[in-house]
Amino acid sequence: MEFPITRMRRMRKNPQIRNILRETRLTQENFIYPMFVKEELKAGKIEAISTMPGQNRYSLEDAVNAAKTLEEKGLKSILLFGLPDKKDDIGSSAYDSRGIVQQAVTRLKDETDLVVMTDVCLCQYTQHGHCGIVENGEILNDETLEHLALTAVSHAEAGADVVAPSDMMDGRVEAIREMLDLNGFDDTIILSYAAKYASAFYAPFRDAACSAPSFGDRKTYQMDPANAVEALREAELDLMEGADILMVKPALAYLDIIKAIKEEFKVPTAAYNVSGEYSMLKAGIDAGYLTEDAIFESLLSIKRAGADLIISHFAPDFLEMF
Template identity: 55%
Template sequence: MRRMRRLRRPGIREMVAETRISVRDLIMPVFVDERIDQPVPISSMPGQMRQSLNSVAEEAGRIEDLGIPAVILFGIPSRKDDLGSGAYDHDGVIQKAVRRIKESTDLVVITDLCLCEYTSHGHCGVIRGQEIVNDETLPLLGRTAVSQAESGADIVAPSGMMDHMVRAIRSALDDNGYTDVAILSYAAKYASYFYGPFREAAESGFAFGDRRSYQMDPANANEALWEVQLDIEEGADMVMVKPALPYLDILRMVKERFSMPTAAYQVSGEYSMIMAAAERNWIDGDGVMLETLTSIKRAGADMIITYYAKDFAARFA
């Protein structure tokens, strides 16, 4: 008689596990603030810090020593303007951070490629009145990609959900000789309430309206497949679903349909909810983090961007 419990005995349970999380699956987000001299805690994200340009290389070294293969960088500039010119400044905060990390580590460096952290209005593109203008934004994204590649970025990750952003970025990179720089596209990025803590961390809140005109409707699934297909056709080397946990169905659909290298982003709200509940002893924080990461990997993610990467490496690797 079949008894499934026989496979759940200590030792055997681990042998028959279908999904395994490795530290090599993880990417650590790093916030770099041009205005500070030393790391500053992020109040809404327990355990996370904004790094300074002075501290970012040392932080990257710690991440590398833990066996984490890659970081994704987000910049907070000292000044902002309507066009987000700090995003494509040769001496911008991200460009400086990439150079410093590359000088001292062998990490894969991914750069978030968006204007929202650099614009005075907080939106991801050029604005006309209160409209985010798609096509006028594309040359600025291409210019930003080239600037980041010049600084040594291995992968650029466009996150603004502008139509045809991947084509514009791929063309700009290729035209300037950066054919080996890969694109990880935020291909299925939803207009989510789970981004709240990130907007404090990156100071990327918007001055008016919202981002629903360019980020996806949480009600839509098939639309995600259209978005991903378009980005692949335009030259994306990898695709991403964001957020992760509320969109595991989307992640599974994308992986099964396209068989592309696929990332999922366990975003700030997902992380902070777990950390807040753990601080109150309502849940086992490490256990819940491990369970959620396992579910993301099981759903199809090849790579997981998570603020828990360092803790995972220290506790489970």
């Protein structure tokens, strides 16, 4: 069947036809909004993040109020990052039952119907800024696992629906699953940062979360951007260890990885539309080089690649478009 019998433009001739034939659709349920909660901030003292226009660090009270406002606009899920008052070499404030994330989780579960997810990592809580315990300049894998598991349990005790380990230590999903189950949290979901790349696109986030490493880099535990097969191995191992949802981070530069993981494992798959991707598009729009349509198009590409869930700083923008 060739032209002139087959005319593909028939299916594009007006908005109504295009809408009913659209293959990929974004919905409110697809989005998870990442929020930064800073312990030392008092109510009403919101800090703008200079490297991420439109994004803020919130006090506990303001974070809850902002989440409520977004829920009224249709937001369904939130991912919390904590900025503690105190840091030490082992990130002990990450699993403090009165920590800022734990307090935020409890408030949000009491006052909203949002699905509350928490980042499980040590980088924001350690003086050195690495995601694991450090000894003689080396990031120790196995010694870190207990601290991550304690953090996940403390989040579950506070009421978190989903814990999301982002550290990329080997075996952390198994350690977290075992500790959750031993403490009666067998229903708590693990959303694993399964394929987290050592990416240049994280720079604005490190400013936002005050989590840049004080020495070296994270290339011994985050993935090499050149590797794709390795991502499948990482994802498979996390599933074997008990992950319920797999995540790829970043998103836009790794659409092939999202597609490969979704097709290979056919499990719920998330993608993190990270800070650098956000700031890059925002800068282009502010400069007049792009229109805001680029936001929707970029988010659509992540969904089209296979992501069921999209963690994105653009979530409020999408809610305004919806």
